[in-house]
Amino acid sequence: AGIFQEFMVQEESVMFRINLSVLLDCLTIFGTSSSPGTQTALRMCYRGYGYPLTLFLEEGGVVTVCKINTQEPEEILDFDFCSTNVVNKIILLSEGLREAFSELDMTSEVLQITMSPNKPYFRLSTFGNAGSAYLDYPKDSDLIEAFHCNQTQTNRYKIALLKPSIKALALSCKVSIRTDNRGFLSLQYMIRNEDGQICFVEYYCCPDEDITEQEI
């Protein structure tokens, strides 16, 4: 709520579903790159169940009113990812992961992440058409800001599922990578906006399959 100058919610929480691409088109109605000197102001209102989400946008005296129809919210998949169950946690500068993700072998179906208190500490592996590849981060790398690994964990995650989070990665400055006792992965991206405020985007992914000790 810090990124809004004013923020007021009368009920405890409101939840509804809207079409995201429609919302994006409405927010960028005056163009994506605002020319210097002009700023678009936004007011967003919702009257309650059954009402549309109303956006008022203003730029240079021109006003746009958008009414986006709201839909029944869908049950949110609860990953039940609880910080007390976290086994391993690494915080690293996003640039370190950005580079790795841009070089990932996308022909591989999965990304295997190894986190361990011992060598190789933090390893990303792929198994593509042209062969396997892995990338290790030393524990004392400048990119790694915090390293709390208690137990060696190796899990595979579908690359197709991780791909959407690359957008958040591109904007972020730091990322916290955590896994819990079930091997669930949590990626927390810290994003600093233009005004220097900090937002978080969280991304959860379940492991692909159990892998036997021999495969590792």
Place this chain on the structure above:
Amino acid sequence: MRFRGKLVDVACLNHFTRVVNTITKLAKTCTLRFTVDKIYFILNDKVANGGVSMWCELNQENFFDEFQMEGVAAEDNEIYLELTSENFSRALKTAQNAKAVKVKLTNKQCPCLTVAVELPSLSSSSRIVTHDIPVGIIPRKLWNDFREPSVPDFDVSIYLPVMKTMKSVVDRMKNLSNSIVIEANQKGEMNLKIETDLVSVATHFKDLGNPPWVPEHASQNSTEKRHPETMAEARIDIKRLLQLLAGQQVNPAKALCNILNKRIVHFILLHEDFSLQYFIPALT
């Protein structure tokens, strides 16, 4: 029937290129009409192009250094040609830093508009790029199809907002809907609206100003009877509108729009030496 023209000045050449490029964006094929002092680009309202029509005229002397023409006959001293507009703009693409461009009507295997571009060269021999654009000669009996569209008595006439703002708004709306409602009144207000199952968006422009039209048929005119705040509106194909907003490269000194309620929207882009009219019929 003869035509020959020569463009020398770089600014004129660039301006002419921009006009032709704009035409290309608006009409795949167009009719080119030469008279003694004017050049016209015409698209008439065939059902095939969604009933859209265009009328663009420029004073030849503001562009051409030399301009000689001899029409079909002394009493009809005009030439009407049909051509694929893209061919013309492609021919002018090579002319960006030309020393001179000659445009003439020739008869090779078929009638052609020949564009000869003289490029700067370091040696004494000159470099000339020639494009032959096949054209169809339109016989005199069909000329009546290409008369200047009559401008009906519009309900509202209004200056357009900054083209760039309007373009980005219409561009976003295009992602959301196929048709757009454009409405305006005589108090300088204009709204662009779309409505679908998912969303309704309305952009309001104000203080645009209304041009002081002198109605041609003042007696039966509806403008006077209209309340200045009453909106005239038309629902039009959003792609046609975007074509005009995104395609125009001429940055007109004045741009205005006339609306005949629920019938037609008429856009006029004005420059000192050039005017473009574009008609988009309302969807039913």
